[in-house]
Amino acid sequence: MGKSSRLFICCFVFAIFWLACDTQEKKEVHKKADYIRKIDGPSDSIPIEVARRGEVLIAYSDCYECHTKENRAKGPAFKDIAKRYPVNNGYISLLAQRVILGGSGAWGKSVMLPHPKIPQEEAETMVKFILSLKDSP
Structure with a gap:
């Protein structure tokens, strides 16, 4: 295997590893939004x-x-x-x-x-x- 083939394989493996890590970081950064968004105001009682x-x-x-x-x-x-x-x-x-x-x-x-x-x-x-x-x- 030539020098250029080894260099290509190393770059290819590094690129795949980098993409996999980048995707994992994006998943961890995404947080679930609070969907309730409370509305303030006085409340009456319900019988x-x-x-x-x-x-x-x-x-x-x-x-x-x-x-x-x-x-x-x-x-x-x-x-x-x-x-x-x-x-x-x-x-x-x-x-x-x-x-x-x-x-x-x-x-x-x-x-x-x-x-x-x-x-x-x-x-x-x-x-x-x-x-x-x-x-x-």
Whole structure:
């Protein structure tokens, strides 16, 4: 094997090693972003009876196909939603509209399908249950 062949092989091996190390560094530098982005504001209390009714409405809906109480699935966890939003009539109404009309972008790339058959009052009761999880362990 000639001198130029050995030099080529050494450079080739060094280049592969350098690329492998460079890729590993990029993976370690990338950090997971916080997707909750809490909104500050005063929170009202939710009566337990209303929260329980909302829990029943959610159980009979298709919400658990994309959400769970504690862990992110296709959509955000209910507890993460509760951490983000203050409990007040403005946000309850806004979130109920998102349930009915659907939406995207608030929680990354996930898309919330519309639920036009859910009445506003029921959607608000469901949202109240979700927001009641704010203080639960």
